[in-house]
Amino acid sequence: MAGRQIDAVVFDLGGVLIDWDPRYLYRQLFDDPDEMTEFLGRICTSDWHRAHDLGVDTTQSCELLARQHPRYADMIMAWAHRGEEMIRGQIDGTVEILAELRSTGLPCFALSNMEPDRYVLRRDRFAFMNWFDGAVISGIEGVAKPDPQIFEILLERHELDPGRTAFIDDSPGNVTVARDMGINALRFVSPEDLRHDLRGLGLSV
Numbered sequence: 613m614a615g616r617q618i619d620a621v622v623f624d625l626g627g628v629l630i631d632w633d634p635r636y637l638y639r640q641l642f643d644d645p646d647e648m649t650e651f652l653g654r655i656c657t658s659d660w661h662r663a664h665d666l667g668v669d670t671t672q673s674c675e676l677l678a679r680q681h682p683r684y685a686d687m688i689m690a691w692a693h694r695g696e697e698m699i700r701g702q703i704d705g706t707v708e709i710l711a712e713l714r715s716t717g718l719p720c721f722a723l724s725n726m727e728p729d730r731y732v733l734r735r736d737r738f739a740f741m742n743w744f745d746g747a748v749i750s751g752i753e754g755v756a757k758p759d760p761q762i763f764e765i766l767l768e769r770h771e772l773d774p775g776r777t778a779f780i781d782d783s784p785g786n787v788t789v790a791r792d793m794g795i796n797a798l799r800f801v802s803p804e805d806l807r808h809d810l811r812g813l814g815l816s817v
Contacts, residue, residue, distance in 0.1 A: 618796065618813050619776040620745075621713055622766065624757075625724035627782035628800045629707060629740065631700040640697070641687055655681050656691055665725040667751040670695070695730060696737070705803025707740050709810070712817050714743055722747040723766050723779070725756045746770050757781070758789040767793075778813055780806060 626632040634652060642648035660677065664670045674692040678685035713720055722744045724731075728751040735741040748766045750756035755765070767774060774794035781787050782800040790797035798809045810817050 617776060618718070618778050618815055620719045620721060620770070620772050620778070621810075621815070622721045622723050622772075622777060622779045622795075623706075623710065623744075624779075624781040624783075624786070624800070625722055625726060625734075625741075628780055629703055629710065630734070630738070631703050632698055633700070634691070634698050636700050637690060637694055637697040638687070641690060651684060651687060655684055656688060662725075662756065664727045665750045665756045667728060667754050670727055670729070696733060699734075702738055702740065703803065706800075706806065709803060709806060709817050710740055710743060713810075713815065716816060718815070719745045719770075721745055721766065721770060721772075722749075723757070723762065723781075724748075725750040727751045757783070757786045760789055760793060763790060763793055763795070778810065778815070 623629055634656065635648070638648045638652065639645075642651070655677065660673075663673060671692040674688050678688040681688060710720060720743065722741075724747070726734075726749050728749065731747075731749050731751065746769065748762060748769065750762060753762060753765055755762045757763075766772065767777070775796070777795050779787075779790045779795045779797045780800050781790070781797065784799060787797040787799045796813060798806065800806055807817050
């Protein structure tokens with residue numbers, strides 16, 4: 613495309629291409645929504661889960677936490693044994709955008725915080741997970757967003773120019789770090805908004 617300023621597009625996975633939320637699982641397990649919210653805010657917290665994104669074995673982590681909170685042992689172990697029920701499905705509108713970008717010959721990559729074993733499962737579950745020209749996964753690398761190091765791994769490994777790379781993520785903190793590194797970072801809100809933002813970068817979607 614004449615005048616195009618972007619040579620590659622990088623997608624986050626969870627929250628952008630995959631509709632992931634622990635509540636999809638735990639709404640099935642808790643009768644009381646307030647108890648579920650308290651459980652996710654105090655026991656199976658985002659800070660606790662971050663260790664999984666860094667490569668800590670999820671089952672072992674859950675077993676340790678279950679010993680600390682025996683009342684909720686079954687609920688905690690469900691995180692390990694029923695983790696794929698945290699996914700409602702793919703976000704069709706974003707998958708369509710990925711397909712359209714690929715059809716133009718534009719290289720597309722994935723940069724995601726995700727457990728290594730879950731990444732393998734989801735590559736089998738979702739066809740689009742195999743469309744990328746490369747993927748940098750936190751649990752494999754041992755470093756997670758928003759640490760600038762994982763962005764450096766992406767850029768160096770795939771020889772990407774930050775100023776000619778678009779990055780899509782639903783986390784404001786990740787977007788801020790990417791922008792500070794000179795990457796054209798877009799905050800994902802919806803597929804419709806993403807189309808508008810990508811067109812603003814000169815891409816045909």
